[in-house]
Amino acid sequence: MNVIEIDRLTKIYETHMRRGNITALDGVSLGVGQGEIFGLLGPNGAGKTSLLKVLLGITQATAGDVFIFGLRPSNPESRRKTGYLPENHRFPNHLTGQGLLEFTGRLFGLPQKVIDAQSDRILPLVGMDRWANTKIRKYSKGMMQRIGLAQALLPDPDILLLDEPTDGVDPVGKMEIRQVLQKVREEGKTIFLNSHLLSEVESVADRVAILSRGKVVRVDSVANLTRKQSQYQIEAAIGNNLVDVPAESGKVISVSSDGMLVEVPNFEGLNKIIDLLRLRGVLIKSVKPLTITLEQSFMEIVAGGEVAEGETRT
């Protein structure tokens, strides 16, 4: 069952000037299942933040339908079990970190006991227990992100919506945030991750949607997006054997004494090449589909960029 359902969502910002309207989202349809880490990718201005804002009722849709737990964003109850970390947030800076969590808890209508228990659990989890009584205005960018994640986790949400969660966080902090997200996923919660850091999304997300100019251009699993569909790395003791591959089976892209990289039209072609190698007495150690980074896949899809050979990885 999908906990987030988006159907032909369109968002047009009217400028009231002669500059014309801005179409941020153009017929976007998506579904996110329970317990899934879903990544939303796209270049700047693709409509990622607008999509999150429409989901939360911060911005209203021009057309289409949006549901969270079957409720429309206009119903405040749709946000009862959601936690949100906005991009470029500015939390009330007269509060301390602890104060922000207490205030957040009250806005969710949580009893003080629950707020205290959740604060005690979450502050160490995001590494902010030492700074809980310091005013937010004194926090660094990384600390702001951590306390932002803490306030998003406070209501013990079933859906966590994160907009650029590691923005401004140092590498150690990024790793810690990834660990927190994994823990949240292990609890069966859904994470909707909006990021332009593709490596970050690749390392945590199950599925990804790529947005470009307000349209979804691809929705797929990270595994599928990072697989170079037709290329395989064959690890084998080829030595000095010359292997002539029939054209209908595929073609050899590169060959060395300990393996070869082949491109095949289908699995049958791959098997024919393996048969050929076996006939020549070549010992095959492994056959792996060639994978590329999510960034390379993203560039191919969005920008139509060429993937440099040296950047491919197995």
Place this chain on the structure above:
Amino acid sequence: MKGIARDTVLEMFDRKMIWLFLIITLLAVLITLASGGLRVPIEEQSSQQGLTGLEGIKAAIIAPVTIAYMWILSLLGILGTAGLFPRMLERGRAEYYLSKPISRGSLYFNKMFGIFIAYFGVISLSLIVVYATLTLVHGSFSLRLLLTTIATGGVVFFIYLSIAICAGIIAGSHAIAIMTAFIIGVAQWALSGRQVIKQLVDSSLFSGILDGFYYIIPKTGEILDIGRDFALGRPVPSWMPLWSSLLFSLVVILVTIWIFNRKNY
């Protein structure tokens, strides 16, 4: 929702507004103490006010002073609070508030309630201190005057607050919120003297427009007069300025919520 009200109080302390009110209160107390040596021109006042008895005459002098002090504090309160809504709804902060499971109408009312309780509470406290000092120095304590002044100040503060919040939400600007409240204040003052303006411009259309604006725009100056008359036990000539101003505020609040519900952040 006590969370938002409590947060507004914390915000007030953080913005050091409390110190401003404290300094004004201290200054007012010092001036009041220094006024102990002044001699009240009793005969002149008694002929003007039509009052008899020393206590009544003193009350007739103390009442406008007290109400004027309340008016000044309310004005400062509006200047201090006009930016709170634009501040809450600025980019990066609006997302925090609006992503919570509360409706925008509820957010509006709770924040407005928080501002009213926090700021008007301090204003009332300041008035009580100054009025207590005033009556200690000059005598003539009247609980009726004190309560009426607080109620009158509360109405005036509420009216200007609703206007400032409306402008703040529509324009998203602290400055425009203050300017709008200021313009309404000047307009109501000008319209209270519309009979003089009518004599200057001999036009029935112009007179009609002036009268129309007079009945629409809140009449805070006349509300203060109502407060003074009521406090002194005099008959109130007309309650219309009070109820028409409150009606104006009610309409402003409804329009503000309607706009707030439709705004994109």
